[in-house]
Structure formats: C-alpha cells, structure tokens
Amino acid sequence: MNSDEVFDAISHPMRVEILRELAKGPRGFADLKRKLKIDSSGLLDFHLKKMSSIVTTNAEGLYVLNDRGFAAVQAIDVVSRYGWQRRAYFINMGMYIVMNVYLFLTIQHWAILIVFGVWTAWIVFYSYWTFIKRRVRLRDNGQSKTSLER
C-alpha cells in the first residue's frame, strides 16, 4: 500500500473535513457542500478529485471511502490521540501499583495472589503493546537545543 498518496490526500484541512464527513457514511455532492459550508462547486470538485485514490462513488452515485480512505481517517486519529496514549499508560500503571499495595496491606488473603497475577500479566502485555508495538516514547528524545525557526 502506497502511503504517499494517502498523506497527500489528507494534507489539506478541507480534505480532512471531507474525510471525517465521509467516515460517517456515504454523501452526495450537494450534501458535502452544505455540511462543510463550501460555496464553490469547483473547489469541492478539485478536492474530491485530489482524493480519487481513497474516495470513490458507489452504485447510487454517492461518495464513499474505500479501504485506504478508512486507513487515512485512522491515521488522523492516531496523530491526534498520540498524547492520550502516554497518559493512559501512566494512569493504568498508577492504578496497578496503588491498588495492589492497598489490597496487600488491608485484606491479606490468598485470593489476592490471583488478582495480582492476572493484573501483572495484563500490565506486561500492555507495556509490550504500548512501547514495542505502538512505539510510544516516554520522553522527548533529544534535549532539543532549539527548534529550527525560520
């Protein structure tokens, strides 16, 4: 799958809006014009043509996303939720530590070992998923001296 054209297709704010709208379902030409408040037909036409590799028309003549269109929407989500992943990790980890220490100190019953075991397994899997699979970094790599301003 060639990602270049997907990113080209979503590198303009109006195209991102069109994608978000089409992700909700098939839409007609005038439909899109109204929803996105675009006055010019030519402009909408231009952007739809630009995205011809990820937006097609169905049997009723409505615009729909194809596979790669959904991939593009997902890519937008990944970028905009990136900060969330790290926070979720810390929340989950904090939960794990606090709850287990609390349970261990108060209840003192063998059944805790099961909870502890299952939870630990989950944390190991979750850490693997977060850091290896999804490549989340804990901190800004590289002491950034100063950004390259124009």
Added chain:
Amino acid sequence: MNSDEVFDAISHPMRVEILRELAKGPRGFADLKRKLKIDSSGLLDFHLKKMSSIVTTNAEGLYVLNDRGFAAVQAIDVVSRYGWQRRAYFINMGMYIVMNVYLFLTIQHWAILIVFGVWTAWIVFYSYWTFIKRRVRLRDNGQSKTSLER
C-alpha cells in the same frame, strides 16, 4: 495536538524518507544527504525546515524526531499496515475454529474446556480491539462503480 502540521510535514515523499531515517536514530546533515542520495544541500535544508515542528536538533547538533515526529512515523505505519490487520484477524479466527473443533473431536477431555474458555475470551477481546477500537472494516464499503480518474 494539531495534526494539520504533522500531515503537512509528511505529505511529501522525500520528507517521509527523512522521517523513516530519523526514526532509526539521530543523524547529521551530510549523513542524511548520503543516505537519501540528495545532491542538493538546499533541497535537504528546505525539507528539514518544512518539518521544523516535528524535527529538532539535539545537543550534538544532530537531527532528531520529537514526540510528534514519532507520531508521524506511527501514522505512516498505520496506513501502510492497514491491509495486514484484516488478514491477521481472519488468520486468528480460522485458527480458533479449526483448532477447537479438532481438539474437541480428538481428545475429549474436560481440560479442553479451559483452553476453549481462555481462547474464546481472547477472541472476544481481539474482535473488540480490531473492530471497535481500530475501526477495521471487513469489506470495501461501497461497490465502487468506478474511481474518479482525471
């Protein structure tokens, strides 16, 4: 997080290559020039400046990705691996059905119920993750009549 500038940064093939190279580790200017076979310094300079919001320089003066740079690389991965997710789902599902039917027909022992239970739990979680969280679609939505060629 403003995704517009991230997508802008990765909407050109050369910039995607630069990102992939920097994802491997910090690189110097001439390093990048050699690896990506760019003759013109001005060209590389232009693209690095273009990505100034996701590429910075570290204490040694080498170019590195910041948080958002890694998000961008991840977005590229999501797009290029989208087809793979669906295939993995079918493989996993097929495995589940074949193995359980096989075990049930051949071994006939109560311990199978545990394997069956754990495996079913995993499949439920995996389906949730695949279809709800990651929004993978099973089929191409929309009978695509014909794509909008220029």
Added chain:
DNA sequence: AAGCGTGGTCAATGTTTCTTGACTTGCTGG
C-alpha cells in the same frame, strides 16, 4: 415554460511549494 436544485466541468489566476545552484562559514589534514 420558467425556475430551482443536484451534480458536476473547465479555464484562468493567484498562491505556495519545490528545486536548483551559487555562496558562506568553520574546521581539519597535509
């Protein structure tokens, strides 16, 4: 039959982005 809505196309123009190539600065080895 005239007017309106849908679903477009196309040419022209202004704006931005890419690319080239010439130039600078600072360091290093011979």
Added chain:
DNA sequence: CCAGCAAGTCAAGAAACATTGACCACGCTT
C-alpha cells in the same frame, strides 16, 4: 596556509496547488 569537506543559507525560477466564477445538463415542480 590552502584544499576540501560538513553544514548550512538564500534568491530566483519552475512546477504544483487552491480558488474563483462562469458554464452545462438533467430532473422536478408550480
């Protein structure tokens, strides 16, 4: 001390992109 390389900067032109506005064809309806 000067050649050569690393690490850039910058102006100018070419190419691509974005936007406008005029136009077209079809179907419906009043």
